[in-house]
Amino acid sequence: MKKTQTWRVAMALAAWAFCASAWAQAVPKPKEFYFDEDRSTTRPVVVVSGQGDAVVDKLATLVQRDPRAVEARVQLGTLAISGGRRELGDQLYKAALESLSTSSQQYRQAAWNYGWALLRAGDPEQALHQWIALSGGRPATPNWLPPTLALTLWKLDRKEEAISWFGAAARTWPDQWGDPGNFATLLPDWSDDERAALAAVLAAYQANPPAWP
Structure with a gap:
């Protein structure tokens, strides 16, 4: 009896996970570069x-x-x-x-x-x-989008997509986004925890940079 209940719970959890993944928002693939300022x-x-x-x-x-x-x-x-x-x-x-x-x-x-x-x-x-x-x-390639989506996707445990989006920032300005020591200057309005999370994305990106395209 217990074994049957265990399998039912497992099947229910699997079904829930499938539905959750099916409902996950589709995120467009990043473009190669994001040079556009979007201060307004x-x-x-x-x-x-x-x-x-x-x-x-x-x-x-x-x-x-x-x-x-x-x-x-x-x-x-x-x-x-x-x-x-x-x-x-x-x-x-x-x-x-x-x-x-x-x-x-x-x-x-x-x-x-x-x-x-x-x-x-x-x-x-x-x-x-x-x-x-x-x-x-418009603009078509706002420079705030790659790090912001990378952070958000990382928090959602969509790590492969987070790394892919961070790659767009790294391709655009490799001298800036390759060092977490720059994040306080690049992201002054972010909290320490948010910058630390993005540093984790950077570390994952550097460990296995995705190919482009």
């Missing part, structure tokens, strides 16, 4: 400086007064997610993104910020969704 996308949205309830109150007032206050919604969404109010944060970001054209620069900035809020809230899968949506826009 990679800016944290800050409408009200500071911290604490006073900032939240000011942002909430801005949103209530003007439904088109997209940047206030984005910053408030980030604060909600980081403060453990994920549902509210998702609602604020969804409202902000739905009010923008997907081809607009403001949309790209909002989606980039949303991705980081999600990643730092422990949801790399949904962060990946936001950033993949930006991979086919």
Whole structure:
């Protein structure tokens, strides 16, 4: 009886794993180089400086007064997610993104910020969704994309893909991305843990660099 139950559990786990892998987001293969600067996308949205309830109150007032206050919604969404109010944060970001054209620069900035809020809230899968949506826009080869996707895929234990995406950064600027000592300068807004995770990707890449293409 116990043996039968064990097999049933094993089969259920196998089925779950198959479904999970089937639902894993498809990630495009990296291009050879990523030289394009994309500074207008990679800016944290800050409408009200500071911290604490006073900032939240000011942002909430801005949103209530003007439904088109997209940047206030984005910053408030980030604060909600980081403060453990994920549902509210998702609602604020969804409202902000739905009010923008997907081809607009403001949309790209909002989606980039949303991705980081999600990643730092422990949801790399949904962060990946936001950033993949930006991979086919303009600029075509943004330089932030390879290290960001490498980090996110590594956190999802999709290590082969993470190494492949890191390779795009290493091909583009081999003198910069070949040394983890450069990461603090290259990635000043990343946390120490995030840079350490990318250093692990670099080590795996150096141990067995994937061929291109």
